[in-house]
Every structure is written in structure tokens, then in C-alpha cells.
Amino acid sequence: QVQLVESGGGLVQAGDSLRLSCAASGRTFSSSVMGWFRQAPGKEREFVAAITRSGAWIKYVDSVKGRFTISRDNTKNTVYLQMNSLKPEDTAVYYCAARLGGPSLSSLPSAYDYWGQGTQVTVSS
Numbered sequence: 001q002v003q004l005v006e007s008g009g010g011l012v013q014a015g016d017s018l019r020l021s022c023a024a025s026g027r028t029f030s031s032s033v034m035g036w037f038r039q040a041p042g043k044e045r046e047f048v049a050a051i052t053r054s055g056a057w058i059k060y061v062d063s064v065k066g067r068f069t070i071s072r073d074n075t076k077n078t079v080y081l082q083m084n085s086l087k088p089e090d091t092a093v094y095y096c097a098a099r100l101g102g103p104s105l106s107s108l109p110s111a112y113d114y115w116g117q118g119t120q121v122t123v124s125s
Contacts, residue, residue: 001114002024002028002113003026004025004096004114005020005022005024005048006020006094006117006119007022007098009119009121010122011124012086012124013123013125014086014124016123017082017085018083018121019081019082020067020077020080020081020094020121021078021079022034022080022116023076024077024078024098025077026103028100030074032077032100033051033052033099033103033105033106034051034052034072034096034097035047035048035050035099035105035106035112036048037083037094037109038090038095039093039095040067041095042090045097045109046092048060048061048068048081049061049068049081050070050072050099051079051103051105052089052103052104054058054073055071058105063096064070067086068081068084069081069082070085084085084125087123088125090123091123094118094120095118096116097109097112097113097116098112098114099113100113101113102113109112
């Protein structure tokens, strides 16, 4: 069992930065691929970024490349999403997720086994 708790969301202006954190409980964090997803009102949940167990491999959706950075600290059981140059279209509820079923990065929500409750990010223009 893995419990995930996100924090760090908020209301910012376009061009600002935020850092999201996701704290995980349980001994399986270091063996989990971790991902960040987001969901805007009326839209499907969208993949944002994922990172392998060691942090050696990372994947981003094209719309955030160069602006967002995913990282993890296995000693703290925490994964981060640094978001720079935020845009109004980044407004969404952001979720972290843990994938225990395999070592590969995946952009599919169905590939992830555990989810946090989400944190709201709102970017005003």
C-alpha cells in the first residue's frame, strides 16, 4: 500500500513559478516509477511527467518541456515538480501517481497503481 500526499499548489500569475511536492508513505517508493498528471475542468486527465526509480530517465509531455522539471529524493520518499514560466493553460488539479507494475516510464493513467488526492494550480493571465 502506498499513500501519496501532494502539496504546493496555489494561485499565481502567468510567468511565475511553483514547486509541487508529493510525499509517499510505504517502503515501495524507491522501487516505484513516479508520475505527475493534471486534469482541467471538463478535460481528461493528462500526463505531465514521469521519472524512473533511480531518476536516470525522465519523460515530459511536449507542452511542458523546458518549463517543468521532475525530480525525486528517495531518502525523503518525495517527488517534486518544479514549474517555471507558468501559463494560464497550465491551470488544473495536479496529481502524483506511483507505478509499481514495471520499471518503464508510462504516460497512461491506467499504468499507475496509486494516486494522491490532487493539488490545485491556478494561473491567472
